[in-house]
Amino acid sequence: MAAGTALLYDEEMTKYKLLWVDPACKIEVPERLTVSHEALVRTGLAARCVSIAVREATDEEILLVHSEEYLEAVKKTPYMTLEDLMAFTQQYGDVYFHPNIYHCAKLAVGATLQLVDSVMTGRVRNGIALVRPPGHHSQKSAASGFCIFNNVAIGARYAMQKYGAKRVLIVDWDVHHGQGVQYCFEDDPNVLYFSWHRYEHQNFWPNLRESDYDSVGKEKGAGFNINVPWNKVGMENSDYLAVFFHVLLPVAYEFCPDLVLVSAGFDSAIGDPEGKMCATPDIFAHLTHLLMNLAGGKLCAVLEGGYNLTSLAQSVCQTVQTLLGDPAPLPADLGGPCESVLKSIHCVRSAHKQYWSCLKYTADLPASELSAKSLKVAEQKTGNEPEAQEQRSPEEIVWPEPPKRLCPPVRTAVALPEGVACPDACKRCSSAEAPSSLVLNRIRGDFFKESEDKVTLTALCDLIALLERMAKNEVRNGLALVQDVSMAMVCVMQHAPTSLTNRVLLVCVGDGCVPTRITEDGKTLLVHISSTEAQGQKSKHCVPVCLRKGCSDVAGFMQAVLGLLLPLGYEYNPGLVLLVRMPGSGVCESVWQQLAGLLQGLAQGHTLVLMQENETASAGPTASALLGSPAPMLGLLGNLLSEDLEALETLRNTLQADWKLLQHQKVEEA
Numbered sequence: 001m002a003a004g005t006a007l008l009y010d011e012e013m014t015k016y017k018l019l020w021v022d023p024a025c026k027i028e029v030p031e032r033l034t035v036s037h038e039a040l041v042r043t044g045l046a047a048r049c050v051s052i053a054v055r056e057a058t059d060e061e062i063l064l065v066h067s068e069e070y071l072e073a074v075k076k077t078p079y080m081t082l083e084d085l086m087a088f089t090q091q092y093g094d095v096y097f098h099p100n101i102y103h104c105a106k107l108a109v110g111a112t113l114q115l116v117d118s119v120m121t122g123r124v125r126n127g128i129a130l131v132r133p134p135g136h137h138s139q140k141s142a143a144s145g146f147c148i149f150n151n152v153a154i155g156a157r158y159a160m161q162k163y164g165a166k167r168v169l170i171v172d173w174d175v176h177h178g179q180g181v182q183y184c185f186e187d188d189p190n191v192l193y194f195s196w197h198r199y200e201h202q203n204f205w206p207n208l209r210e211s212d213y214d215s216v217g218k219e220k221g222a223g224f225n226i227n228v229p230w231n232k233v234g235m236e237n238s239d240y241l242a243v244f245f246h247v248l249l250p251v252a253y254e255f256c257p258d259l260v261l262v263s264a265g266f267d268s269a270i271g272d273p274e275g276k277m278c279a280t281p282d283i284f285a286h287l288t289h290l291l292m293n294l295a296g297g298k299l300c301a302v303l304e305g306g307y308n309l310t311s312l313a314q315s316v317c318q319t320v321q322t323l324l325g326d327p328a329p330l331p332a333d334l335g336g337p338c339e340s341v342l343k344s345i346h347c348v349r350s351a352h353k354q355y356w357s358c359l360k361y362t363a364d365l366p367a368s369e370l371s372a373k374s375l376k377v378a379e380q381k382t383g384n385e386p387e388a389q390e391q392r393s394p395e396e397i398v399w400p401e402p403p404k405r406l407c408p409p410v411r412t413a414v415a416l417p418e419g420v421a422c423p424d425a426c427k428r429c430s431s432a433e434a435p436s437s438l439v440l441n442r443i444r445g446d447f448f449k450e451s452e453d454k455v456t457l458t459a460l461c462d463l464i465a466l467l468e469r470m471a472k473n474e475v476r477n478g479l480a481l482v483q484d485v486s487m488a489m490v491c492v493m494q495h496a497p498t499s500l501t502n503r504v505l506l507v508c509v510g511d512g513c514v515p516t517r518i519t520e521d522g523k524t525l526l527v528h529i530s531s532t533e534a535q536g537q538k539s540k541h542c543v544p545v546c547l548r549k550g551c552s553d554v555a556g557f558m559q560a561v562l563g564l565l566l567p568l569g570y571e572y573n574p575g576l577v578l579l580v581r582m583p584g585s586g587v588c589e590s591v592w593q594q595l596a597g598l599l600q601g602l603a604q605g606h607t608l609v610l611m612q613e614n615e616t617a618s619a620g621p622t623a624s625a626l627l628g629s630p631a632p633m634l635g636l637l638g639n640l641l642s643e644d645l646e647a648l649e650t651l652r653n654t655l656q657a658d659w660k661l662l663q664h665q666k667v668e669e670a
């Protein structure tokens with residue numbers, strides 16, 4: 001299993017800049033790269049990465065995307081006079097040339113390809129290339145929007161040609177639409193291009209009609225181009241997460257890519273003069289985490305935009321720290337997506353429902369709604385959107401420093417019965433000292449009126465000891481094989497330190513009854529995925545999810561996780577995630593590992609897994625997920641059972657009154 005995070009940077013790429021007056025281009029400065037790299041060095045993150053040398057791209061590699069005429073023309077720019085450079089620049093939009101920009105553009109492509117090489121060969125697991133000039137606007141025969149060569153588009157073609165990658169997912173979280181990437185792959189079903197971007201009904205640069213949600217790709221590529229337009233500024237963390245949960249992740253898992261490329265632009269962060277959004281830098285820790293279990297963890301992030309030097313540097317650090325496997329910060333106080341985003345999400349889902357089975361049951365938009373202009377009219381009417389703090393200039397906007405993300409010395413502790421081997425790299429946790437008599441008596445009081453079952457008692461005390469160390473941040477997460485998961489659940493809820501259990505996300509997988517006293521304590525959100533209709537009452541904090549084929553249904557299970565469990569979990573923002581595998585759950589190992597991987601984005605990674613002690617075969621795979629190894633790819637997900645899809649949709653619509661992050665469509669005005 002590949003490990004390590006690559007970092008590609010070369011200060012040569014800082015050696016070009018705007019040589020004349022052009023208001024449109026003055027924000028693209030060399031300092032963008034230096035502040036990003038210096039922040040990584042200062043925080044010690046750079047030293048934890050594998051430094052990979054940058055190289056120049058060859059002509060052949062550039063010609064994977066660009067035309068010979070264009071390349072030949074750009075080749076002449078190093079020898080041009082200032083006047084010639086200005087004249088040459090005139091033929092393109094919002095971009096500038098410089099005698100050294102061709103060299104830097106070759107380095108930006110070369111850095112991207114070096115990153116693809118190190119990930120595809122398994123030298124590293126994932127990585128980031130800090131480059132300029134950026135790439136996602138440049139086209140076959142045109143420079144555009146500060147971009148000369150399309151770094152990420154070339155990277156995708158290169159990965160498919162040299163490594164036989166079949167399906168490449170490009171996630172473009174830059175605040176501008178990467179039209180160059182869209183044009184490159186719009187008829188290609190092997191490259192799924194996802195982009196969100198400031199659009200404002202075509203009033204924002206590059207002002208293209210084809211940047212709207214109804215550009216879904218063409219011919220064989222129909223369905224493989226996803227545009228999410230932001231028709232308002234001031235988008236927040238909840239808006240970004242809602243789009244991940246209700247658009248990108250369900251489709252990305254159905255697409256099952258061999259490689260994920262991220263057009264990592266950070267002008268979508270707060271304080272940026274271009275984006276004018278309000279999402280904070282720590283959101284990139286979550287966006288990165290949510291993509292890290294795709295493609296077996298093979299993720300290449302390539303810098304695109306980002307013009308507020310403070311939020312850019314912080315966002316780059318948040319991204320790299322997550323790539324390195326550190327716990328994500330708490331996704332604090334998330335609200336729901338704003339009205340404008342709900343409309344965009346619904347339009348995108350409607351436009352794509354014919355291509356993706358996970359979107360099949362998206363309610364149809366009334367025809368009137370579908371035309372962009374009617375959306376605009378609707379918007380003016382409401383006008384109750386979070387406007388960006390317009391009274392301040394972007395540079396003056398302030399936000400809290402991202403929280404420290406401390407890494408506990410022990411990543412995974414395990415409480416196992418005697419005789420069960422401790423999985424590699426895990427630390428066995430036993431209540432070495434005789435369990436404090438107080439705890440002992442309380443546990444005995446709860447469970448053992450009569451029998452003094454020593455073994456069980458010890459196991460429960462080991463479990464509590466593990467949680468106490470988790471509460472002290474000595475241990476990040478844990479796995480316990482117990483004799484009776486229900487008893488263990490109750491024991492955890494009653495005896496674990498309150499710092500962990502004042503808000504517990506309890507995820508139960510498989511049939512079986514969950515002790516009701518747990519769900520009534522007001523400190524727990526229970527999500528129970530099983531094959532049986534909910535016996536117990538459904539409530540805000542007790543969410544039964546029924547899959548007709550049970551937890552062995554990979555597609556249904558993943559859609560329940562991505563479109564229901566994760567939004568609930570992020571909004572609930574627990575101090576502990578208790579993941580319980582009920583006996584005979586039938587859940588398949590790789591789905592289980594996906595779940596254990598994804599849930600670690602919550603509670604600063606404080607995940608405790610409980611399993612029946614006879615499931616020793618699963619102890620290894622579960623431990624590897626808890627240790628941060630990417631979950632195996634699930635393969636092309638089969639079609640979802642329509643009853644399950646409808647049930648999920650109904651559940652979301654029922655619960656969205658209480659859980660705003662479940663909202664994913666504009667609920668028709670009553």
Ligand SMILES: NCCCNCCCCCC(O)(O)C(F)(F)F
Binds near residue numbers: 135265
């Ligand atoms: N008010 C100045 C108008 C600027 N209009 C052009 C914006 C180009 C954005 C480039 C980028 O950020 O998308 C990239 F990632 F490519 F660098």
Ligand SMILES: [Zn+2]
Binds near residue numbers: 174175265274304305
């Ligand atoms: Zn941008």
